[in-house]
Amino acid sequence: MFVSEHQSKELLAQYDLPVPVSRLARTPEEAERRCAEIGARKYVVKAQITAGGRGLAGGVKFAATPSAVADEARRLLGNPLVTAQTGAKGEMVTAVSVEEALDLAESYYFAFVLDTRSGAPMLLASSEGGVEFEQRSQMDPSTVKSFLLESDTPETRDALAGFLSEIGIEQDPPTGILMAALRAFIDNDMTLLEINPFARTSQGEWSVIDAKIALDGAALFRHPEFESLAGKQGLSEVEMEAQANDINLVRMDGNIGVVVNGAGLGLATNDMVFDAGGQPANFMDIRTTATSFDIAKGVSLLLEEPRARVILLNVHGGGMTACDTVAEGISFAYSRSDRKLPVVARLAGQNADWGIRILKDRKIPVEVFDTMSDAVSRAVELAS
Known part of the structure; x- marks a missing residue:
């Protein structure tokens, strides 16, 4: 969930970052x-x-x-x-x-992200900050350097100062400011904290000229102060209702309603639909905290989508989201809806057999397939 520049700077100012x-x-x-x-x-x-x-x-x-x-x-x-x-x-x-x-003398690019290997915060930095940073970095990725920040210790700050010298900041390195930004990144469950440009003025003072923050929507339960921001993100009523029921949902223009647990599996499923010549009606990520009633709400939203012609159910049970939980959600949604779209299901992992039995016993119009590719092909065929 992205936060506007003004809100981002207000948040960073609470951590004593210098903003205009x-x-x-x-x-x-x-x-x-x-x-x-x-x-x-x-x-x-x-x-x-x-x-x-x-x-x-x-x-x-x-x-x-x-x-x-x-x-x-x-x-x-x-x-x-x-x-x-x-x-x-x-x-x-x-x-x-x-x-x-402000009159800027030097402009830099800084961003905090999570390192996918270690799970630790990573600082990305470049001496090529400003409005054309993205174009320059795409043409020459070597302009962006990275530095892992696993803790705030004197040794880490010394290493950070050495890292900053590599991008041309040798005098008055803003190590304290960047460590404050790191605290903001961690405290607020951010997935991205981008400062571009982070500039030194002609008076020699550092300033956050522009900032962009992305918050982890799955962590909003820890931050009730951010819940009101969802309504300011341009989300539709359907997407906001899904968010309220522990489901990440993005509406799209196709006719295949997609029900998936996990963001990565959701993206892979949509890619396969496109590759097979189909058009997804949505992206869906059922969060691990979602109950069968939450899932029922998400499925109901798809059944109410007039363009949807088929439901593609692709679930890998594991952890807190078992296949039978998702199947129960499908069953609840269909019991409350007059619209009975055909369901193409591929279930694997925890309680997969039980989930398939629930779908069949509850008279859901379902076809079950063992592989993702077969399920996707059938869903595209039905949607056509």
Whole structure:
């Protein structure tokens, strides 16, 4: 779940990261009034959307006067902003951040992610920060260097200072700021904390010029303060209802309703559907905390999707999500719905045989296959 720049900076400021003075505005008039609160010589107006690439798409504009700030806000507010990350429809701009424009001497790129091998936080860094970072890094991946941060110790800070010197920061390395960012990353269950640019001003001060945060949606139960953000992510009512029932669901344009446990298996299933010539109606990841009643709600949402012609059930039971739990959810959903879409099922792992028996005994219109490829092929055939 992505967090807007303004919210990201508010969160980072709680950890004493240096951020420019800024104010949020939802009308051009409010944007102009906010300038008096900031009291800067020059301003920057930034569209508040969750997608990246705003700078190259005209979503970040400088303004010398409060009236010019209002003009830029008027141009952005109420209009979609199309970037390389939004798709053709763009993302609607409902708010702008009015910010003090700083004179930057050096710009760097920093991001915290989780290392997939060790599970430890990893710092990604580059001396090529700024709006064109993504293009440069794609052309030359060697511009981005990585450093594992498994603990905050004097030895780690010394090693971090040495790492920063490799990207050109030899004087006044911001080790304390980056360690504070690491605490924010861990404390708030982030999957991404991107600061671009992280800049040194002409006065020699470090500043977080732009920030992007992604929160782990599966960890929201530990952070009730973030639950209200889900409604600000552009999620549909269906997707929000699924989230409330421990299911990650993204609506798509196809006609094959996909029921899967696990994000990786969900992505692989959708890829196989595409490769077989089909079109998924959704992406689904049943969280390990979901009950059979939660799963029933997710399946009901697919049955209510008019474009869906078939349900493809691909489950690997294990851990906390057993196959019979998912089968019970399917059964509950069908018992409450007048729409009985055919189900193509592939179940493996914990309680797979029992799950198949539940589907057949409850008179679900199901065809069972042993392999993913056979199940996908049949689902595509039925959808056609």
